Amino acid sequence: MQYQEAKDKFISTWGSLGSLWGINKAMAQIQALLFISTKPLSMEEIMDELKISRGNTSMNLRQLIDWGIVSKTIVAGERKEFFTTEKDVQELARIVAKERSRREIQPVIKILDEVSSIKDDGSEKTKELIKQTKALHELTETMDAVINKLVNQKQNWITKSVLKFFK
């Protein structure tokens, strides 16, 4: 496999994988492109490489910036904006985990808490609803706590966690 083929394969795989880490295809592809680029890229270059429109590029870059994964940089002597992504995979994983917790897990915890707190009217079905949603609430909170614990452990968190598990 040559460079170009490997590059295309990586970008398209990462793109279709977006759903795994909760973002859309174009967003994931832009991130992938920046991730293997040796220098900051302009909007023009991103559009050309990925064959996507200006509007699409602009919107998805904004989302990546909102996530904290991509930053604007200035290039000496250039008027247009250039973009770079976080290059350290562990830092990247930390950011993604933190954002998903905030955006998706926390809201669910809130609703599970509400639902599992309804008044027990003594009926079997109410008891079952309370019991099951309480269990889910507890599980979700525990997982979120684990994620946040990991995430706040800046240095080499993955490696550290693995060491703990495998010892």
Add this chain to the structure above:
Amino acid sequence: MQYQEAKDKFISTWGSLGSLWGINKAMAQIQALLFISTKPLSMEEIMDELKISRGNTSMNLRQLIDWGIVSKTIVAGERKEFFTTEKDVQELARIVAKERSRREIQPVIKILDEVSSIKDDGSEKTKELIKQTKALHELTETMDAVINKLVNQKQNWITKSVLKFFK
């Protein structure tokens, strides 16, 4: 909040949350309904409760069975099939984690391995592609190993893992 409202809220929240654990809305809603049901439900009952068609119910039940989350049960004196879901949240989490690893993470690991193994032609861009995809490969493998370690630890794995982390 009364029973019916809590039930509806739980089912719709769990449904729209499907994407978080990689399944579609109807699938997640069927699972949610079974999860808080006090008895096995027939296809008829599921259709009625969720207001979805027979075809949709049939297809999504099949997928849930493929995932290993739902099982058919026979009810004495009844000709039609009834369905139940795994009621233990930890077991449920184990199954989901295992399936997602198999369906989504493993294939990505394979591709990252291929891409990161291309011949180094000495150019800067090739070096960068190899370096970055290698890092991603390593991270993904590590995470997958952690998931599988957790997943094979049948009893109370969540609690155990938390104890390790917080001590």
Add this chain to the structure above:
DNA sequence: TTAAACTTTCAATAATTATTGAAAGTTTGT
């Protein structure tokens, strides 16, 4: 202050994904 260079917005459209419903298929009791 102007106009060229550049970015953002958003209504229209395309692409994708989910859902329906009726026909075909299967199983079971007699």
Add this chain to the structure above:
DNA sequence: ACAAACTTTCAATAATTATTGAAAGTTTAA
């Protein structure tokens, strides 16, 4: 062997989500 009871399949359709492109908006250099 038949037909009633039930389930599955799948082409058509609906709903959702992503993408385009051109107009509006912004910034900068002279």
